[in-house]
Amino acid sequence: MFKFWKKNENAERATENAQASDSTRPIEADAIATNSSSVAPQSAEETPSAPVVPVIAIERKTWRERLAGSVFNRSIGSLFARRPKLDDALLDELETALLGADVGVSATTALIEDLRRRMGKREFVDADALLLALRSDLIALLQPVAQPLRVDASKRPFVILMVGVNGVGKTTTIGKLARRFQNAGHSVVLAAGDTFRAAAVEQLKTWGERNDVAVVAQGSGADSASVIFDALQSARSKQLDILIADTAGRLHTQAGLMDELAKIRRVLGKLDAVAPHEVLLVIDGTTGQNAVNQTRQFRAAIGVTGLVVSKLDGSAKGGVVFALAKEFGLPIRFVGLGETADDLREFDPVAFVDALLPANLGNRETVAT
Numbered sequence: 001m002f003k004f005w006k007k008n009e010n011a012e013r014a015t016e017n018a019q020a021s022d023s024t025r026p027i028e029a030d031a032i033a034t035n036s037s038s039v040a041p042q043s044a045e046e047t048p049s050a051p052v053v054p055v056i057a058i059e060r061k062t063w064r065e066r067l068a069g070s071v072f073n074r075s076i077g078s079l080f081a082r083r084p085k086l087d088d089a090l091l092d093e094l095e096t097a098l099l100g101a102d103v104g105v106s107a108t109t110a111l112i113e114d115l116r117r118r119m120g121k122r123e124f125v126d127a128d129a130l131l132l133a134l135r136s137d138l139i140a141l142l143q144p145v146a147q148p149l150r151v152d153a154s155k156r157p158f159v160i161l162m163v164g165v166n167g168v169g170k171t172t173t174i175g176k177l178a179r180r181f182q183n184a185g186h187s188v189v190l191a192a193g194d195t196f197r198a199a200a201v202e203q204l205k206t207w208g209e210r211n212d213v214a215v216v217a218q219g220s221g222a223d224s225a226s227v228i229f230d231a232l233q234s235a236r237s238k239q240l241d242i243l244i245a246d247t248a249g250r251l252h253t254q255a256g257l258m259d260e261l262a263k264i265r266r267v268l269g270k271l272d273a274v275a276p277h278e279v280l281l282v283i284d285g286t287t288g289q290n291a292v293n294q295t296r297q298f299r300a301a302i303g304v305t306g307l308v309v310s311k312l313d314g315s316a317k318g319g320v321v322f323a324l325a326k327e328f329g330l331p332i333r334f335v336g337l338g339e340t341a342d343d344l345r346e347f348d349p350v351a352f353v354d355a356l357l358p359a360n361l362g363n364r365e366t367v368a369t
């Protein structure tokens with residue numbers, strides 16, 4: 001018995017190690033799979049007698065798997081798994097857990113106040129009922145920001161500018177987006193606007209080669225705005241549908257780099273007065289409350305039309321998504337649930353909340369699958 005348990009523990013550790021090394025491993029071409037081919041075998045394993053699994057159920061299963069390790073999932077999940085009494089102490093514990101999961105003071109206060117008021121009116125029979133109310137409050141908070149990116153075909157090429165601090169996942173997200181748009185039948189070109197580091201241009205070119213997408217680059221040290229301008233000109237002459245432009249990571253303290261973003265907009269404006277048509281700010285889901293600061297700064301420097309929250313798999317706390325929704329109300333276009341090309345998902349509040357607060361706590365019926 002002991003041996004068997006030990007073996008499992010080792011297996012778990014091996015998986016953890018594999019996951020840890022995964023995060024530093026470059027993405028291999030053969031690791032890129034379509035949504036259906038990567039998730040179908042898992043569901044087939046679990047339900048051998050039911051080969052037809054609704055796509056939405058498979059999708060939600062993936063969200064649950066990827067977010068299972070989040071602080072939100074663990075701390076709030078274990079709080080309710082203890083089957084607590086319905087009292088003020090539960091609300092206090094819940095408040096602490098929400099703050100600890102990066103939900104932020106403003107959103108946490110609003111959520112707890114709503115639950116306290118309804119508890120006072122004896123709306124809940126037990127803690128499970130309160131959990132259900134929390135889940136629907138969380139979904140309601142996110143629903144207004146769940147606005148998918150729609151490529152306006154009248155803007156051709158549709159220009160997407162990717163911004164954010166260093167290492168958040170801009171270049172990776174561009175690779176994922178290129179793949180997604182190509183699968184949807186769009187022609188795509190990428191601009192290597194991160195001219196700060198030679199490695200950044202190479203990284204984008206690798207993604208381009210993998211997806212058979214052209215990359216416009218001038219090498220490191222070039223002027224970012226002029227690279228993106230060239231790419232726009234070339235995309236126009238080739239009548240391509242979408243241009244996605246990479247930029248160097250920058251901090252609000254780097255005034256010169258922040259000014260560069262304004263310059264990119266100015267220069268693009270010479271060809272297309274309303275370009276870029278989408279400015280996507282990538283936020284690393286593991287950064288916590290600093291994400292709020294970053295959003296504020298980039299919004300002031302260039303204007304942001306949509307967010308991508310990356311790295312929600314693994315060690316993310318998960319709660320920062322609520323903080324951002326409450327603070328800014330900016331559309332959350334996509335979330336990153338892993339490093340491969342099929343790990344970019346359109347933001348789905350129900351799947352997200354279901355994954356953070358497991359459906360086996362409380363009433364399963366409320367979480368639609």
Ligand SMILES: Nc1nc2c(ncn2[C@@H]2O[C@H](COP(=O)(O)OP(=O)(O)O)[C@@H](O)[C@H]2O)c(=O)[nH]1
Nearest residue numbers: 166167168169170171172310311336337338339
């Ligand atoms: N686990 C995980 N890693 C990601 C995700 N998105 C990006 N990364 C990793 O984050 C690291 C930095 O990404 P990169 O695209 O180079 O960031 P950039 O500096 O903003 O361009 C790389 O190792 C990526 O593989 C994600 O959704 N999940």
Ligand SMILES: [Mg+2]
Nearest residue numbers: 170171194200
């Ligand atoms: Mg990059």
